[in-house]
Amino acid sequence: MGGNWKSATIKPEGLHSLIGKLRDEAYRVVGPTMRDDAIVYDDIAGLDDLPKGWTDDQEAGRYALARRSDDAYFGYNVGPHSWKQFLFPPVETMWHAQRDEDGAMTCSAPSRPKEKFAFVGVRACEIHAIAIQDRVFREGPFADNAYASRRQDAFIIAVNCGQAGATCFCSSMGTGPRADGGFDLALTELLEGGDHRFLVEIGSEAGAAIMEAVPHAPASSEQVEAAAAIVEETANRMGRSLETDGLKELLQGNLDHPRWNDVADRCLTCGNCTMVCPTCFCTTVEDHSDLENRTAERVRKWDSCFTLDFSYIHGGSVRTTTHSRYRQWMTHKLANWIDQFGTSGCVGCGRCITWCPTGIDLTEEAAAIRAAPSKADAQ
């Protein structure tokens, strides 16, 4: 057990050892790594896989890696990936069906190999995104058991942000930049004075237990203060902001606002924003069968409300225009989500802004409606 301390420091070698311990305990350790000119989340074996000395330069519609002047392992913000691809896979088989010679059918859920994930480098906004998907998949009248199982076993190592990206607005959403819970361990990277260390906060018994096996030193009050100052500085440098006060009522009361037509002129309905969003949960299903029509399966795939097919009912799609599809996405994310799940669907990670090919910025769209609302309140 974790003793009576709440925080400690480890050196980079300690982080390497921590990753090794998790792998020894049969965790699939996933963390940031560089691929295709981006920092993505994938399997990591140790420090060598981390994007040491690299950062990401982001703006609306723009993402580029750049060299840092130091050796920070977590000196970037967030990339196109989020942890949802592991807890809520983009493609998942829901069940298999067989049919015998007489056409009699049987149906069964696939046996899913148990997969224990350890996530290294989870940002505060991402912890909130996971908590939002928990509400969707675990806490409704119907639960997604496969999600719940993966989620229950996940070990989360948060990393507090040492910098804010130009498209970040977690401070507005109350979701960061400091991880305030929902982790097993939380790291803050300390680089001052050539003494490269991580301040480690213990968030759970599992976190405390594994730290016992990792070389660590007690944290000095200076180190704790230095870590707090880093996160505070990050909070002060948010690239963007979103006024959330009354936002639900504002958007629900402005469904006929001319701004939706304006954004429709820029939106390509490509669905990038929904794919990179760490909370978007919409799916479609595909039914497959073999050539003999004896075995069949149902596969669930991530879907996007930006496709024409998404709202199809016999006779045509409900949302044919671009403006209605953008409106659906944004009003769902920032307004209807609150009615549905008691929380905004947005954590302010800025991915939808960065990865929009035309640089549409939902904070700007919301501000434009707020500046000239067509109605004061929801109808």
Add this chain to the structure above:
Amino acid sequence: MPAPVQSSDPFVPEIYRVGAVRRELADVVTIEIEPESGGRPDFLPGQFNMLYAFGIGEAAISISDETKHGGGFVHTIREVGAVSRALAAMEVGASLGLRGPFGTAWPVAEAEGSDVVVVAGGLGLAPLRPAIEALLARRERYGQLAILVGCRTPEAILYRHELEQWRQRLDIDIEVTVDHASTDWHGNVGVVPSLIRRVAFDPDDTLAYVCGPEVMMRFTASALHEAGVATDKVYLSMERNMKCAVGLCGHCQFGPSFVCKDGPVMRFERISPIFAMREI
């Protein structure tokens, strides 16, 4: 009203067999299905099942009745797509998958002591039928009961046999109208909302159940409003694209609601601000 039951895995269908098939209309078939093992789950009038045709896919189909001895479901299916065509083509003994029942119900118990106006457009009569049966089963508990049915043509009148049977009763007002007819039709011609003023009910103490195409429900809701029925006494059954039926796939969103779990039966008062808007 909502009666969701968490099964072990809400995504995996149970296996049912077709016990009977009856062609209703040129493009509409009614199938009776029984569970291959175990009992049929309970359902409430207005709820729906997800029916799976092997290898082709699933469709949300409202429950239009229980089978004669109560052991299975009756579903009336219009052939409009690959799945509904496959379901409608099933023969007696065929095997299919079923998940459900899902969704909210017509407020049958809440209507006790009140008048009830049931308004159906086309195939919209199918999800209303169990509600009508429930009202008739305890007829003495309700006031005036009116059933108003609109169809495109006389040939498109669904459940003609049942309508004729109900019509024999002296304690219901039944009116049927068609949009177009040849000279051998001697019934009403016109849209279904126009029937509302022809039947007796106390607008201050009436519940209305409405199901049909959205445009029909829009005009019906207006006509009920003009007749003095408050929007919180009017219930509509909505239709949206559905994949999961358990509120997890996002497809059926209608403003803040998921039609699969907050609907399909929805109080008009709750949705009226967005009901008239396009592409919600």
